[in-house]
Amino acid sequence: MHVMAARVALVALAIGNGATGLLARLNPHTFYDDFPFGRGWVQADGPYNEHLVTDFGAALLAITALCLVGVWRPTRDLVIGAAVANIVLGGFHIAYHAGVTDLLSTTDNVLSFISIGLGIVLGLMLLPLSRGLPAASPAKV
Template identity: 35%
Template sequence: MQPIQPRWIQAILLYLIISNAIPGCWALFMPESFYTSFPGFGRTWVSVDGPYNEHLIRDVGAFFLAVTTLCCLTLIVPRLVTAQATASCLLVFNIPHLLYHLRHLHMLPWIDQVGNVVALSLAVLLPILLMIYSASVQKSRQSVLF
Protein backbone atom coordinates (compact mmCIF):
# COMPACT_ATOMS: atom_id res chain seq x y z
CA MET A 1 0.00 0.00 0.00
CA GLN A 2 1.34 3.41 -0.99
CA PRO A 3 1.51 6.12 1.68
CA ILE A 4 -0.89 8.93 0.91
CA GLN A 5 0.77 12.32 0.64
CA PRO A 6 -1.18 15.48 1.41
CA ARG A 7 -1.91 17.70 -1.58
CA TRP A 8 0.46 20.42 -0.32
CA ILE A 9 3.34 17.89 -0.27
CA GLN A 10 2.42 16.85 -3.80
CA ALA A 11 2.32 20.53 -4.81
CA ILE A 12 5.80 21.15 -3.36
CA LEU A 13 7.16 18.09 -5.14
CA LEU A 14 5.57 19.19 -8.41
CA TYR A 15 7.10 22.67 -8.03
CA LEU A 16 10.51 21.10 -7.31
CA ILE A 17 10.17 18.84 -10.36
CA ILE A 18 9.42 21.79 -12.64
CA SER A 19 12.01 24.11 -11.09
CA ASN A 20 14.73 21.48 -11.58
CA ALA A 21 13.61 20.03 -14.93
CA ILE A 22 13.58 23.34 -16.79
CA PRO A 23 17.16 24.41 -16.03
CA GLY A 24 18.26 20.76 -16.23
CA CYS A 25 17.03 20.19 -19.77
CA TRP A 26 18.14 23.65 -20.85
CA ALA A 27 21.69 23.27 -19.47
CA LEU A 28 22.17 19.68 -20.65
CA PHE A 29 20.83 20.05 -24.17
CA MET A 30 21.54 23.73 -24.93
CA PRO A 31 24.50 24.63 -22.70
CA GLU A 32 25.56 27.77 -24.53
CA SER A 33 22.01 29.15 -24.53
CA PHE A 34 21.71 28.33 -20.82
CA TYR A 35 24.99 30.15 -20.14
CA THR A 36 24.01 33.29 -22.04
CA SER A 37 20.27 33.41 -21.30
CA PHE A 38 19.33 31.74 -17.98
CA PRO A 39 16.79 32.38 -16.40
CA GLY A 40 15.25 33.82 -19.56
CA PHE A 41 12.91 36.77 -20.12
CA GLY A 42 15.90 38.97 -21.02
CA ARG A 43 17.71 38.29 -17.71
CA THR A 44 21.16 36.68 -17.35
CA TRP A 45 22.33 35.06 -14.13
CA VAL A 46 25.03 32.62 -15.26
CA SER A 47 27.24 34.46 -17.75
CA VAL A 48 27.95 37.28 -15.27
CA ASP A 49 29.90 34.81 -13.13
CA GLY A 50 32.76 33.81 -15.41
CA PRO A 51 33.75 32.24 -18.69
CA TYR A 52 31.69 29.62 -20.49
CA ASN A 53 32.53 25.98 -19.75
CA GLU A 54 30.41 23.52 -21.75
CA HIS A 55 31.44 20.52 -19.64
CA LEU A 56 30.48 22.22 -16.39
CA ILE A 57 27.15 23.48 -17.77
CA ARG A 58 26.20 20.04 -19.15
CA ASP A 59 27.16 18.39 -15.84
CA VAL A 60 24.96 20.88 -13.97
CA GLY A 61 22.11 20.11 -16.35
CA ALA A 62 22.50 16.38 -15.76
CA PHE A 63 22.56 16.99 -11.99
CA PHE A 64 19.32 18.99 -12.15
CA LEU A 65 17.70 16.15 -14.13
CA ALA A 66 18.91 13.61 -11.55
CA VAL A 67 17.25 15.67 -8.81
CA THR A 68 14.14 15.93 -11.00
CA THR A 69 14.08 12.12 -11.21
CA LEU A 70 14.38 11.84 -7.43
CA CYS A 71 11.46 14.28 -6.96
CA CYS A 72 9.36 12.39 -9.53
CA LEU A 73 9.95 9.08 -7.77
CA THR A 74 9.00 10.66 -4.44
CA LEU A 75 5.77 11.98 -5.94
CA ILE A 76 4.82 8.87 -7.90
CA VAL A 77 6.22 6.07 -5.68
CA PRO A 78 6.44 7.53 -2.15
CA ARG A 79 7.10 4.12 -0.61
CA LEU A 80 10.27 3.81 -2.70
CA VAL A 81 11.66 7.27 -1.92
CA THR A 82 10.45 9.26 1.06
CA ALA A 83 9.94 13.00 1.05
CA GLN A 84 12.49 13.20 3.85
CA ALA A 85 15.17 11.48 1.75
CA THR A 86 14.41 13.76 -1.19
CA ALA A 87 14.47 16.86 0.99
CA SER A 88 17.85 15.81 2.41
CA CYS A 89 19.33 15.44 -1.07
CA LEU A 90 17.91 18.76 -2.19
CA LEU A 91 19.28 20.57 0.86
CA VAL A 92 22.80 19.19 0.31
CA PHE A 93 22.81 21.08 -3.00
CA ASN A 94 20.48 24.00 -2.38
CA ILE A 95 22.00 25.38 0.84
CA PRO A 96 25.54 25.85 -0.57
CA HIS A 97 24.00 27.04 -3.86
CA LEU A 98 22.00 29.74 -2.03
CA LEU A 99 25.01 30.76 0.10
CA TYR A 100 27.21 31.13 -2.99
CA HIS A 101 24.70 33.35 -4.73
CA LEU A 102 24.08 35.46 -1.64
CA ARG A 103 27.80 36.29 -1.63
CA HIS A 104 27.77 37.20 -5.34
CA LEU A 105 24.62 39.29 -5.72
CA HIS A 106 26.65 42.42 -6.51
CA MET A 107 27.12 41.15 -10.10
CA LEU A 108 23.40 41.41 -10.82
CA PRO A 109 20.94 44.31 -11.21
CA TRP A 110 18.60 44.69 -8.21
CA ILE A 111 15.64 42.98 -9.94
CA ASP A 112 17.79 39.92 -10.62
CA GLN A 113 19.12 40.01 -7.07
CA VAL A 114 15.53 39.78 -5.79
CA GLY A 115 14.61 37.04 -8.27
CA ASN A 116 17.75 35.08 -7.44
CA VAL A 117 17.23 35.27 -3.68
CA VAL A 118 13.52 34.38 -3.93
CA ALA A 119 14.06 31.41 -6.26
CA LEU A 120 17.02 29.99 -4.35
CA SER A 121 15.43 30.59 -0.94
CA LEU A 122 12.34 28.64 -2.05
CA ALA A 123 14.70 25.82 -3.06
CA VAL A 124 15.83 25.68 0.60
CA LEU A 125 12.57 26.48 2.40
CA LEU A 126 10.37 23.98 0.55
CA PRO A 127 12.61 20.97 1.29
CA ILE A 128 12.74 22.10 4.94
CA LEU A 129 8.91 21.94 4.98
CA LEU A 130 9.13 18.42 3.54
CA MET A 131 11.62 17.47 6.29
CA ILE A 132 9.42 18.87 9.06
CA TYR A 133 6.33 17.14 7.71
CA SER A 134 8.14 13.83 7.20
CA ALA A 135 9.62 13.95 10.69
CA SER A 136 6.19 14.59 12.24
CA VAL A 137 4.60 11.74 10.25
CA GLN A 138 7.41 9.41 11.25
CA LYS A 139 7.07 10.43 14.92
CA SER A 140 3.29 9.88 14.88
CA ARG A 141 3.74 6.43 13.29
CA GLN A 142 6.24 5.46 15.97
CA SER A 143 3.91 6.61 18.76
CA VAL A 144 1.15 4.42 17.29
CA LEU A 145 3.46 1.40 17.24
CA PHE A 146 4.62 1.82 20.85
Protein backbone atom coordinates in the same frame (compact mmCIF):
# COMPACT_ATOMS: atom_id res chain seq x y z
CA MET B 1 -3.34 15.12 3.63
CA HIS B 2 0.40 14.63 4.13
CA VAL B 3 0.70 12.57 0.96
CA MET B 4 -1.04 15.17 -1.23
CA ALA B 5 0.93 18.08 0.26
CA ALA B 6 4.20 16.18 -0.18
CA ARG B 7 3.32 15.34 -3.77
CA VAL B 8 2.50 18.97 -4.56
CA ALA B 9 5.82 20.18 -3.10
CA LEU B 10 7.76 17.45 -4.91
CA VAL B 11 6.08 18.28 -8.23
CA ALA B 12 6.94 21.97 -7.76
CA LEU B 13 10.57 21.05 -7.06
CA ALA B 14 10.64 18.67 -10.03
CA ILE B 15 9.28 21.35 -12.36
CA GLY B 16 11.81 23.97 -11.25
CA ASN B 17 14.81 21.66 -11.22
CA GLY B 18 13.69 19.79 -14.32
CA ALA B 19 13.11 22.83 -16.50
CA THR B 20 16.44 24.35 -15.49
CA GLY B 21 18.25 21.02 -15.83
CA LEU B 22 16.81 20.31 -19.27
CA LEU B 23 17.82 23.72 -20.57
CA ALA B 24 21.35 23.39 -19.17
CA ARG B 25 21.72 19.83 -20.46
CA LEU B 26 20.12 20.18 -23.89
CA ASN B 27 21.04 23.75 -24.78
CA PRO B 28 24.01 24.69 -22.60
CA HIS B 29 25.00 27.81 -24.52
CA THR B 30 21.50 29.28 -24.27
CA PHE B 31 21.48 28.44 -20.56
CA TYR B 32 24.82 30.22 -20.15
CA ASP B 33 23.85 33.26 -22.22
CA ASP B 34 20.23 33.79 -21.26
CA PHE B 35 19.24 32.04 -18.01
CA PRO B 36 16.72 32.95 -16.72
CA PHE B 37 14.43 34.46 -19.33
CA GLY B 38 17.18 36.48 -21.03
CA ARG B 39 18.63 37.94 -17.81
CA GLY B 40 22.12 36.40 -18.17
CA TRP B 41 22.77 35.38 -14.55
CA VAL B 42 25.18 32.59 -15.49
CA GLN B 43 27.05 34.62 -18.10
CA ALA B 44 27.80 37.32 -15.53
CA ASP B 45 30.03 34.91 -13.59
CA GLY B 46 32.82 33.99 -15.97
CA PRO B 47 33.64 32.30 -19.24
CA TYR B 48 31.47 29.64 -20.84
CA ASN B 49 32.29 26.04 -19.93
CA GLU B 50 30.06 23.50 -21.69
CA HIS B 51 31.23 20.63 -19.50
CA LEU B 52 30.36 22.48 -16.30
CA VAL B 53 26.98 23.66 -17.60
CA THR B 54 25.90 20.22 -18.87
CA ASP B 55 27.07 18.50 -15.68
CA PHE B 56 25.05 21.02 -13.63
CA GLY B 57 22.04 20.25 -15.80
CA ALA B 58 22.54 16.50 -15.29
CA ALA B 59 22.75 16.99 -11.50
CA LEU B 60 19.49 18.96 -11.52
CA LEU B 61 17.87 16.22 -13.59
CA ALA B 62 19.04 13.61 -11.07
CA ILE B 63 17.39 15.59 -8.26
CA THR B 64 14.30 15.91 -10.47
CA ALA B 65 14.23 12.13 -10.86
CA LEU B 66 14.43 11.68 -7.10
CA CYS B 67 11.54 14.11 -6.62
CA LEU B 68 9.44 12.30 -9.23
CA VAL B 69 10.08 8.92 -7.62
CA GLY B 70 8.88 10.53 -4.39
CA VAL B 71 5.71 11.70 -6.16
CA TRP B 72 5.14 8.20 -7.51
CA ARG B 73 5.92 6.46 -4.22
CA PRO B 74 5.75 8.99 -1.36
CA THR B 75 7.41 7.03 1.41
CA ARG B 76 9.04 8.71 4.37
CA ASP B 77 12.61 7.88 3.29
CA LEU B 78 12.16 8.95 -0.35
CA VAL B 79 10.58 12.26 0.60
CA ILE B 80 13.28 12.97 3.19
CA GLY B 81 15.93 12.16 0.59
CA ALA B 82 14.38 14.53 -1.96
CA ALA B 83 13.96 17.22 0.70
CA VAL B 84 17.57 16.97 1.85
CA ALA B 85 18.86 16.97 -1.75
CA ASN B 86 16.99 20.19 -2.47
CA ILE B 87 18.03 21.83 0.81
CA VAL B 88 21.69 21.01 0.21
CA LEU B 89 21.56 22.18 -3.41
CA GLY B 90 19.78 25.39 -2.49
CA GLY B 91 21.89 26.06 0.60
CA PHE B 92 25.20 25.89 -1.22
CA HIS B 93 23.77 27.69 -4.25
CA ILE B 94 22.39 30.61 -2.25
CA ALA B 95 25.58 30.84 -0.17
CA TYR B 96 27.59 31.23 -3.37
CA HIS B 97 25.24 33.91 -4.70
CA ALA B 98 25.41 35.77 -1.38
CA GLY B 99 29.17 36.07 -1.85
CA VAL B 100 29.03 37.45 -5.39
CA THR B 101 26.24 40.01 -5.26
CA ASP B 102 28.38 42.45 -7.23
CA LEU B 103 27.84 40.35 -10.38
CA LEU B 104 24.13 41.10 -10.70
CA SER B 105 21.83 44.07 -10.25
CA THR B 106 19.91 44.43 -7.00
CA THR B 107 16.75 43.26 -8.76
CA ASP B 108 18.48 40.19 -10.19
CA ASN B 109 20.05 39.36 -6.83
CA VAL B 110 16.64 39.53 -5.14
CA LEU B 111 15.07 37.40 -7.87
CA SER B 112 17.86 34.82 -7.66
CA PHE B 113 17.59 34.62 -3.86
CA ILE B 114 13.82 34.17 -4.11
CA SER B 115 14.05 31.47 -6.78
CA ILE B 116 16.81 29.54 -4.98
CA GLY B 117 15.16 30.11 -1.60
CA LEU B 118 11.90 28.63 -2.84
CA GLY B 119 13.62 25.25 -3.32
CA ILE B 120 15.04 25.45 0.19
CA VAL B 121 11.66 26.37 1.69
CA LEU B 122 9.87 23.55 -0.15
CA GLY B 123 12.55 21.13 1.00
CA LEU B 124 12.16 22.30 4.59
CA MET B 125 8.37 21.98 4.33
CA LEU B 126 8.76 18.37 3.22
CA LEU B 127 10.61 17.35 6.38
CA PRO B 128 7.66 17.66 8.80
CA LEU B 129 5.28 16.35 6.11
CA SER B 130 7.40 13.21 5.84
CA ARG B 131 6.44 12.25 9.43
CA GLY B 132 2.92 11.51 8.24
CA LEU B 133 4.02 9.31 5.34
CA PRO B 134 4.29 5.54 5.34
CA ALA B 135 7.64 3.85 5.81
CA ALA B 136 9.09 2.00 2.82
CA SER B 137 8.22 -1.67 2.57
CA PRO B 138 11.15 -3.96 3.29
CA ALA B 139 12.86 -5.22 0.16
CA LYS B 140 12.20 -8.83 -0.79
CA VAL B 141 15.16 -10.80 -2.03
